Amino acid sequence: MRRGFTLLALATALLLSFALYEALIAAPTEQTMGDVQRIFYYHVPSAWTAFVLFLINFVSSIVYLIRRNPKADILALVSAEVGVVFCTVVIVTGPIWARPVWGIWWAPGDIRLTTTLVLWLIYISYLILRRMSTGGRTPVIAAVVAIFGALDVPLVYFSIWFFRTQHPSPVIGGGGSLDPRMAHVLLINWAAFLCLAWLLSWVRYELEVAKRRVDEAQAMESLQESSR
Amino acid sequence: MNSMHYLYAAYIATWLIHGSYLTILVRKYARVRREMERLRK
DSSP: HHHHHHHHHHHHHHHHHHHHHHIIIIIIOOOBBBBBGGGGHHHHHHHHHHHHHHHHHHHHHHHHHHHOOOHHHHHHHHHHHHHHHHHHHHHHHHHHHHHHSSSSSOOTTOHHHHHHHHHHHHHHHHHHHHOOOOSSSSHHHHHHHHHHHHHHHHHHHHHHHSOOOOOOOOSTTTTTTOOHHHHHHHHHHHHHHHHHHHHHHHHHHHHHHHHHHHHHHHHHHHHHHHHH | OOHHHHHHHHHHHHHHHEEEEEEEEHHHHHHHHHHHHHHHH
């Protein structure tokens, strides 16, 4: 287990370094936007990674509602939390890219930007619910919230397919075209971010398991003290 | 501001976000381990 973790950490560090080199140096410079377009190699893979994590959260929540399996509940919590981290990267890097290209930090009313912000707020609310609520029904309520929250993911993804927005059209699928060398760098960066997400989720999962054990032991300790 | 500054800002912000999250996890893990050791005694 520990060996597997060390191997994953090493592979992630190597892959992230290589992906950074590919994004900043090896990838061709885009003709219209210039070097600032290289934000794309962090912005898009972070969004895709967040979508994968929210999908895991959605499936785990359904599994928890059906089987009441605590491992599914932990996986739902972990995937939502790490997903929010990646979604935060998207929300932060988007405006930094928009400012030099569009001349504005944010396009109010733009469907892609608005649905992404709503998605981020939904999962922030989910995490607040999990942290603040202490009742035994919390995992069930959280699972229901997660299932409804996940409905926003396809809305975010397909918004640029069906609506005219300030945000660019899809670069892969949906009629978009991307230079094969850029697509290659994009996929390397996505692989690196997926490994990072896996690593962070692993750490967070182990932490949650340990935290629940401590909570149980503390509850037992309190019971023993009150019965004396 | 030069467009390269925006590029660096985006990359630095990404690593700051991931680094901050990792720091939070490490601190929480240290706290849980301390509590585990206290309960073992």
